[in-house]
Amino acid sequence: MRIIAWNCRGLGNASAVRGLLDIQKRESPDILFLSETKMDWRRMERFRWIINMPNMVVKDCRGSSGGLALFWSKDVDLSVKSRSWYHIDAVIKEEGRGEWRLTGIYGEPKAEEKDxxxxxMRILRNKYKKPWLCIGDFNEVLFSHEKEGGQPKSQACMEKFRYALEDCGLQDLGFEGDAFTWRNHHYKAEGYIKERLDRAVACVEWRRANPLVRIINGDQRHSDHRPMIVETEDRRIYWPKKRGGVSLKFEVKWLEEECGERVRKAWANAIEEGPNNLMNVQRSIIRELHEWDRNVFGRS
Structure with a gap:
């Protein structure tokens, strides 16, 4: 499944619409979460036909600010549970994977109201217990290195964000691509600021169910925010067949062979390659196991 979260900074002009259409064409998301649409439901209605995602839920903007929208394709079994100025919360059912939870977040931009x-987030945590993925523009950084330029971030503000994630049992999923998801595009170098405001976080249960997840910070289109692309399976890895490919999965038959030793070797090799987050290590292990499977069992 492919999920995209994008702070589009308004959809009221041709440039913004082109950016949205470009994302839809290039990335073909199954689910699309937009923040700062600056539109109400009536004006958003046409977009579900423009981008060919007929299912839509909207939280209207307030004046000329805010506004959220969640789109999903006809093949996705999704039910919206709640929404506010800051979020849209939904449950997704996938065949063979059960139910899990997706929350699109738009963080309060005013420093004095970030709480x-x-x-x-703490209220949502207590709603119900399901594997949980939370994505969007949190309007805050976790660490000082996630910002360059301008005044340093308040340590207290960053700590409050970290504590909120800890209380909710959510961990950052990392990223591929440019580290900074937002830029102010100031015309003078001394005024130029860039920050990592957009991210994906998930609980342990969701991460276990999606060990090959990729988070990609995409190319900027119209907005000063990059779209964030979540792939729950690594689409770069497949076994070629005459038609398409098959995503990598753990094979039960490996348990009857020397799988444990292969995992230990793959783990050591992944660590030796240099700094890696857990997701990258898991991908390396799965690749190694499937290469071994092909050589030993003759899979083609």
Whole structure:
């Protein structure tokens, strides 16, 4: 499944619409979460036909600010559970994988009111227990190195964000691509600021169910935010067949062979390659196991 979260900074002009169409054409998302649409439901209605994603839920903007929208394709079994100025919360059913939870977040941008976002996340945590993925523009960084330019971030503000994630049992999933998802595009170098405001976080249960997840910080289109692309399976890895490919999965038959030793060797090799997050290590192990499977069992 492919999920995209994008702070589009308004959809009221041709440039923004072209950016949205480009994302839909190039990335073909199954689910699309938009923040800062700056539109109400009536004006958003046409977009579900423009991007060919007929299912839509909208939280209207307030004046000329805010506004959220969640689109999903006809093949996705999704039910929306709640929404507010800061979120849209949904449950997704996947065949063979059960139910899991997706929350699109738009963090409060005003420093003095950011606690509203962290309070909301704690409330959502207690709603129900399911594997949980949370994505969007949190309007805050976790660490000082996630910002360059401008005034340094308040340590207290970053800590409040970290504590909120800890309380919710959510961990950052990392990223591929440019580290900074937002830029102010100031015309003078001394005024140029860039930050990592957009991210994907998930609980342990969701991460276990999606060991090959990729988070890609995409190319900027119209907005000063990059779209964030979540692939729950690594589409770069497949076994070629006459028609298409098959995503890598753990094979039960490996348990009857020397799988344990192969895993230990693959783990050691992945660590020796240099700094890796857990997701990259898991991908390396799965690749190694399938290469071994092909050589030993003759899979083609």
């Amino acid at each position: 509203k976002t962290w309070r909301l």
